[in-house]
Amino acid sequence: MTRDDSYAAVMSRRAEIMRRSVGIDYDRYEDEGGIAFDYDGLAGSPAMAFDEVRRIQRRNKVGDTPLLEVPRLTALARQTAAPGRGARILIKDEAANAAGSFKARRASICLAQAADGGFEGVIAATSGNYGAAIASQAAMYGLKALILQEVFDSEGRGQPEVLEKTRACEAYGAEVWQLTVGPELFYIHLRLLEETGYFNASLYTPYATLGIETLGHEIATQCVERFGRPPAAVVVTHSGGGNVTGTARGLHRAGADGTTIVGASVDLTGLHMASDRDFNRKSFTTGHTGFGFPFSVDPDRVDVPRNAARGLRYLDRYVTVTQGEVFYATQLLADLEGLERGPAGNTSLAAALVVAREFGEDELVVVQETEYTGAGKHPTAQLTLAREMGIEVAVGRRDEERPGRKIVFPESIEAMGVGEVDLSRLRRSYLRRVAAKVGERQLEQHELAFLEADLKAAPDVLREEWDAVRADARRDAAAAGAARG
Amino acid sequence: MAEPRRCPDSPAREIPAGSWVEITQVVLRAGNRAPNVPADTAATDFVARIRGFLVESAPLGAHVTVRTLLGREVSGELAAVNPRNPADFGNPVPELLRLGLAARQALEKASSR
Numbered sequence: 001m002t003r004d005d006s007y008a009a010v011m012s013r014r015a016e017i018m019r020r021s022v023g024i025d026y027d028r029y030e031d032e033g034g035i036a037f038d039y040d041g042l043a044g045s046p047a048m049a050f051d052e053v054r055r056i057q058r059r060n061k062v063g064d065t066p067l068l069e070v071p072r073l074t075a076l077a078r079q080t081a082a083p084g085r086g087a088r089i090l091i092k093d094e095a096a097n098a099a100g101s102f103k104a105r106r107a108s109i110c111l112a113q114a115a116d117g118g119f120e121g122v123i124a125a126t127s128g129n130y131g132a133a134i135a136s137q138a139a140m141y142g143l144k145a146l147i148l149q150e151v152f153d154s155e156g157r158g159q160p161e162v163l164e165k166t167r168a169c170e171a172y173g174a175e176v177w178q179l180t181v182g183p184e185l186f187y188i189h190l191r192l193l194e195e196t197g198y199f200n201a202s203l204y205t206p207y208a209t210l211g212i213e214t215l216g217h218e219i220a221t222q223c224v225e226r227f228g229r230p231p232a233a234v235v236v237t238h239s240g241g242g243n244v245t246g247t248a249r250g251l252h253r254a255g256a257d258g259t260t261i262v263g264a265s266v267d268l269t270g271l272h273m274a275s276d277r278d279f280n281r282k283s284f285t286t287g288h289t290g291f292g293f294p295f296s297v298d299p300d301r302v303d304v305p306r307n308a309a310r311g312l313r314y315l316d317r318y319v320t321v322t323q324g325e326v327f328y329a330t331q332l333l334a335d336l337e338g339l340e341r342g343p344a345g346n347t348s349l350a351a352a353l354v355v356a357r358e359f360g361e362d363e364l365v366v367v368q369e370t371e372y373t374g375a376g377k378h379p380t381a382q383l384t385l386a387r388e389m390g391i392e393v394a395v396g397r398r399d400e401e402r403p404g405r406k407i408v409f410p411e412s413i414e415a416m417g418v419g420e421v422d423l424s425r426l427r428r429s430y431l432r433r434v435a436a437k438v439g440e441r442q443l444e445q446h447e448l449a450f451l452e453a454d455l456k457a458a459p460d461v462l463r464e465e466w467d468a469v470r471a472d473a474r475r476d477a478a479a480a481g482a483a484r485g
Numbered sequence: 486m487a488e489p490r491r492c493p494d495s496p497a498r499e500i501p502a503g504s505w506v507e508i509t510q511v512v513l514r515a516g517n518r519a520p521n522v523p524a525d526t527a528a529t530d531f532v533a534r535i536r537g538f539l540v541e542s543a544p545l546g547a548h549v550t551v552r553t554l555l556g557r558e559v560s561g562e563l564a565a566v567n568p569r570n571p572a573d574f575g576n577p578v579p580e581l582l583r584l585g586l587a588a589r590q591a592l593e594k595a596s597s598r
Contacts, residue, residue: 007513076592121555144555154529163572170536175553178534179512182526184519188512188533196557276526328584335585336592376572384575395580409580412587 003194010190018304021193021200023117026305035434035443036450043206043249043308046113050253053109054214060108060140061098063214067222067366068093072336077356080414087232087359089352091367092219095341099136099168100372101129102215102345106203106242109211111137114199120144121198125189125303127151127162128286128344129371134201135172145174146198148189152180153279160385161285161344164376181279186303203242206308212246213253219366220254230256232363235348235355238263238318239291241299241309247368248314260316264351265292266344267320267419268403281389281404283323283382287347292318293421297429312426312455319418321350322401324408327379328416329353343379345371354418383407424465427455431469500566504539507568508551508561535559536568 004010010017019025024045029038057063068091078086097104107130114122121144124134131147138145147169151162158178169176177192179185193200202208220230234251236244248261266288271278273290282288292311296318299307311318329350330343342349349367356365375381383393392406398417401408410416434443434451443451443466452462500506513519513531537551537559549563 007517007519072592075595076588079591079595146555152532152534154526158571160572160575163570167570167572170554173554175535175537175555175557175559180529180532182518182522182531184513184522184531187519272523274521274526275523276529327578327581331581331585332588335589375574378574379581380578381573381575383578383581387576393578393580395584409584411584412591 005191007184007187010187010194013194014190015305017190017193018200021123021198022202022205022304023113023199024205024304029306031446031450033444033447034437036447037306039310039313039450039453042306043209046109046207046210048109048112048210050213053210056112057105057108057211057214060104060137062104062108063097063218065096065218066093067091067219067226068339070333070337073332073353074356076332076336076413077353078361081357084361085357085359086361087356087363087365088361089356089365089367090223090231091349092215092369094215094345094369095372099129099133099172101133102212102243102369102371103128103130103133104137105211105215105246106130106208107133107137107201107211109207110134110199110201110205111141111143113207114143114201115141117199119197119199121146121196122201123148123189123193123196123198124201124203125185126203127159127165129165130203131165131174131176132168132172135169135174138174139172144198145169145172146177146192146196147174148177148179148185148192150181150185151178154180154276157280159280159285160376160381164374181274181276183274189303200303202302202304203240204302204304204307204309209242209246209249209308212242213250215368216247216250216252217254218250219247219368220251220256220259223364223366227364229364230254231259231366232359233260233262233355234366234368235262235264235352236368237287237345237347238265238311238315239286239288240295240302241307241311243369244311244314245309261314262351262355263292263311263315263318264348264418265289265318265320266326266347267322267401270402271404278404280385281391283386283407284326284344284347287344289320293426296426298433310454312423312430313453314456315423318421318423318426319351319355320421321347321418322398322408323403324401325350325398325410325416327383327407328409330379332413339370340373341370342373343377343382345369350416351418353413354416427457428465428469430455431466432473435469435473499542499544500539500563502539502542504566505536506539506549506551506563507534507536507565508549508559509534509564510559510561533561534564535561539563
């Protein structure tokens, strides 16, 4: 009998395919009611002690990356701060990992799980550094890696950063499927999982986030060893939520409970992530609001039933920066500190150059990652594409940037800023989805407790936001009823 | 921008078995796309490009099978031989060079005060 590989048929087999390919029984962690689940149980489910995680990573050329001082950037940032202000800025040089990014931390633990499970190979659907990290880690285990990437628009124009990632994955021996724009990447993903029986190296399993905990842990211990104190703030590029989740959990694990977790995303407001037209009008393929916002308010919109990466659970503050500011920060890092990195990983650097102004000179602000640079990734490659796409590139004010139409470099560090994301707005957006699910019934006590933790909200704050969302939902329902009547 | 990856050879020439090639596969036709895609995307085919070693000699445009780096066999239309990796560093961006220079000067001015 031949299998029905039509879109509808494959999607309907989704739950079964996923269960076989990730080796986690998610039903075990579900609570009554479909809203809450045992997050700590799921996050703690990998049968792997933290020391074991570190041992695997050391063996696989991952972790123990340098925490670099950037004194000239610190001095420049202090020029814009009040007297006595301007934290010392440090950068965790994650480009030193095998395959050149922090994603090796996630990949190393996913591959350990796949190897333990006796899988022949792994599949990852990712256009970013994760694909190269999976391919590189798979090479170390002698496992097969199949990587799916969104690369081309319908005119065959490739995003240069993703083209570079294709090259890297093939250099590590992977089979790469380069795809045109569209969420059907997930359909192909399921089809190939079914066809090959490979392991699904999802970014969103507890193994993937556990792999990043070492990053937060190293930051805390390196700061304490060298400076006698944990960082006042760690700035994390925020996208799908794994980077924030793993880093925050690692910091807590090391006892750095007072450290402020600041998420940072590139502002791509107005560009549609599934649009063929918009695809090559963005200079960043990840670390942007097109992922950061939807994944925050709907974390379970992923390739596994429950996402272990949950941004709102760990974020203390969330800021946006412009594409132009990240390119500028990348130039400063090269020009003042002699480090060519990124640019995408420098999203958190751009934010840190501004956030550092608020802290005292004796405090530490850590930029939590760098990534390798190269052909296609480099600012000159991305800006060349932007200009070919008719996007204006200029020096000016940050509020003049228009994603997809105009990229604006700040004329100096004074002109840099951050946009504050209203976390209450994101929480209410998350709660609207909950309201749509539960209808008129009241939330149970265990559900309220789950939401307080999942949204990092005090009970009274959560209650107030929930009541407001509920009232809006009732008003909308009444208005819809009146319109029908 | 011109399509950068097509082979310039004439389509009639046989590509020898064992060549490193690129094939294309239309995964979903326009009109059969997922229900949630935006209109501009829904109007296009969902296409995959995969590379591997050609199993049997064939001319460009033929339906062929390749053996990928994983040893798997995948079929599609033969699109290119030894496809070039088109990613490069692009053109210089003088605005960024000037801004970097200005930042250096701002730092030097401050330290000489």
